[in-house]
Amino acid sequence: xxxVEQDPGPFNVPEGATxxxxxxxxxxxxxxxxxxxxxxxxxxxxxxxxxxxxNEDGRFTxxxxxxxxxxxxxxxxxxxxxxxxxxxxVSFNTGGFKTIFGAGTRLFVKA
Amino acid sequence: EAxxxxxxxxxIIEKRQSVxxxxxxxxxxxxxxxxxxxxxxxxxxxxxxxxxxxxxDSQLPxxxxxxxxxxxxxxxxxxxxxxxxxxxxxxxxSNPGHLNSYEQYFGPGTRLTVx
Numbered sequence: 001x002x003x004v005e006q007d008p009g010p011f012n013v014p015e016g017a018t019x020x021x022x023x024x025x026x027x028x029x030x031x032x033x034x035x036x037x038x039x040x041x042x043x044x045x046x047x048x049x050x051x052x053x054x055n056e057d058g059r060f061t062x063x064x065x066x067x068x069x070x071x072x073x074x075x076x077x078x079x080x081x082x083x084x085x086x087x088x089x090v091s092f093n094t095g096g097f098k099t100i101f102g103a104g105t106r107l108f109v110k111a
Numbered sequence: 112e113a114x115x116x117x118x119x120x121x122x123i124i125e126k127r128q129s130v131x132x133x134x135x136x137x138x139x140x141x142x143x144x145x146x147x148x149x150x151x152x153x154x155x156x157x158x159x160x161x162x163x164x165x166x167x168d169s170q171l172p173x174x175x176x177x178x179x180x181x182x183x184x185x186x187x188x189x190x191x192x193x194x195x196x197x198x199x200x201x202x203x204x205s206n207p208g209h210l211n212s213y214e215q216y217f218g219p220g221t222r223l224t225v226x
Contacts, residue, residue, distance in 0.1 A: 032213050043202060043217035087153055101153035
């Protein structure tokens, strides 16, 4: 089983749609959770951290469910510019801080 | 503030040749990472430095890959000899290294093609 698993997609949605991505992780000792965004042929950039209480940043909402070991990202009112790959990232401390990236979920928003 | 710099941006080599990549992290960042990203996959950590010491190199294929960060600033990653399956983007990232600093700042990457 992979340490971090994501639905690879692609998700094809029209502008204005709401889309949700899920990610599961296997290490119950995982401590920190993030979503990164990666545009085509570009480097990954932090989109948002994910907290147990859930957090929102504009049209983006991230949720963490520790009991079920999954995190989610919800994008409301999708824009063309949201088209990208969304990487789920999990970190845990095993004598040193280790970070694992998921394979990413591709999103295409069409006009 | 200048970002993470990497060079070269592209490299094409034949299998069994050697190649080296260079990374200059954001000034003052103690932690430096090298990742390998194969097309369609997420970045895979190869090695993590804290200043000039290695924190994690468990996924570095040590028979052919080596990395160093001698003065705790810039770093080089070398592959010798290269194999076809080494074709990937090699990403360098840095982080301040403080206890509560989790965000990794990535460079533009070096796209390696092994023929």
